[in-house]
Amino acid sequence: MMALAPAPCDLVVADIGGTTLRVGRIRAGMSDVHDVQRVRTDGLGRYGTLAPQLLQDRVMEQLTREIAAQLARPGQPPAQAVAVSFAGPMTSDGVVIAGPTLWGGPAAPLPVADVLAGHLGLPVFVANDVTAAAWRYASVESEPFCLTTVSSGIGNKVFRHGEIISNEHGYGGEIGHWLVDPAEDAAPCECGGRGHLGAIASGRGALFAVRAAASADTDAFASSALAGPSGGVPGAITNEAFVAAARANDTFARESLRRSLRPLASAVSLLFTAIGVRRYLFVGGFALALGDTFLTLLGDELVRIGCFGLDECATRAMLALGENDDDHCLIGIGQLAAARLDTPQAIEAPA
Ligand SMILES: [Zn+2]
Structure with missing residues (x-):
């Protein structure tokens, strides 16, 4: 008997920028993102008078909450992983080292992938937003x-x-x-x-x-x-x-x-x-x-x-x-996560 092919992997993808947090879904290997929820980011642009560390805490709480809500949406297949595009530089092991548009000045290094994985119980891939956007084109560009x-x-x-x-x-x-x-x-x-x-x-x-x-x-x-x-x-x-x-x-x-x-x-x-x-x-x-x-x-x-x-x-x-839409980071971080799922030893993606 012929074995059934495994179902394509569903991912919850998030893109957090200084103005907007988007959370949606994408099927691994596909380039159309769906069920995208958009909320205003709980960071510097909204609560500019708060100290950077308090803003960082708010941003992280909001990100966790919105991803959890997307994971729990009725009528959706279970997601196998979460992938997050983050507006800030990060180390190769997924620690955000600055968030100028999110919380302004210096705050503690933020291990986004570890924190989210602990709360959500799923593999979490995190990358810088420009890295995520570049991944959108990785499969269609034939040269560096x-x-x-x-x-x-x-x-x-x-x-x-x-x-x-x-x-x-x-x-x-x-x-x-x-x-x-x-x-x-x-x-x-x-x-x-x-x-x-x-x-x-x-x-x-x-x-x-x-x-x-x-x-x-x-x-x-x-x-x-x-x-x-x-x-x-x-x-x-x-x-x-x-x-x-x-x-x-x-x-x-x-x-x-x-x-x-x-x-x-x-x-x-x-x-x-x-x-x-x-x-x-x-x-x-x-x-x-x-x-x-x-x-x-x-x-x-x-x-x-x-x-x-x-x-x-x-x-x-x-x-x-590039494409004239707002979906670069969501699609790209989905592409990155799909590629990394073939190498499951990596939980965080390089910056
Ligand atoms: Zn500068």
Whole structure:
């Protein structure tokens, strides 16, 4: 008699960020996540006056509670494992070492996988959020790639030969904190520093720059597509209006954006020349909202800087956008967990 094939494994997946906690379900090996519950994160953005340790405690309690609720939902097959995408750097054994968007300043190292496994009684896989997002593309990209998120900040991970390249203590993938403008009054970074790539080429950084450009050149601003929506007030320019103007080929908005993206092009050129990665995927709200405009301007700057040994066509071909949805981390952490379930000795995933 032919043996029945085992049923595909069901996973509960969670993605906790500074604003939103999403908890859903995914079938191992599949790329569609379902029954996603979204709640506001009980962290810094909601209770900003509490001490970091209290915020960390709240975040962890909420994460445990929401995952337990998803596990207990009626009408669902039992889940074999839990996988969590966490917004913070972590060690190779699943200890979160910082949570700047979740609890702000220093708090105790948080062994997320161990704590959740103790409460839930299931194998738990945990990875940094950019690592999780990169795993979404691991099965469809045929060569090593660098995934970069460009939203209010910038983060990156390089994926090669089935794993993320990072240090066991959580270093690696923090190109957003590379100093690109050493001026004392350079744009502030969310880490507390100034002039970092994530402070210049992110959505927040580009907005900071276009407002400064509007203040510095009032005539050009007055004749741009940004003047109307902002009422002629530089500080009233919104990210939405800026993105719309850049996409509509407004010269003032595009040239400001081009200057902001220049150091990101330098980062791509540096990564290519240093380690030879030829595939750069961009996700994150700002990059995806700009769409082709983002790729065109970044490509222009990358061609201008040059990638040693590549012609213009090959240089532009290195850049691509990821899927335009909010599911990168949920799908990716599900893919990572499915891969790790084939090697059950690992409970926590590398950062
Ligand atoms: Zn920084």
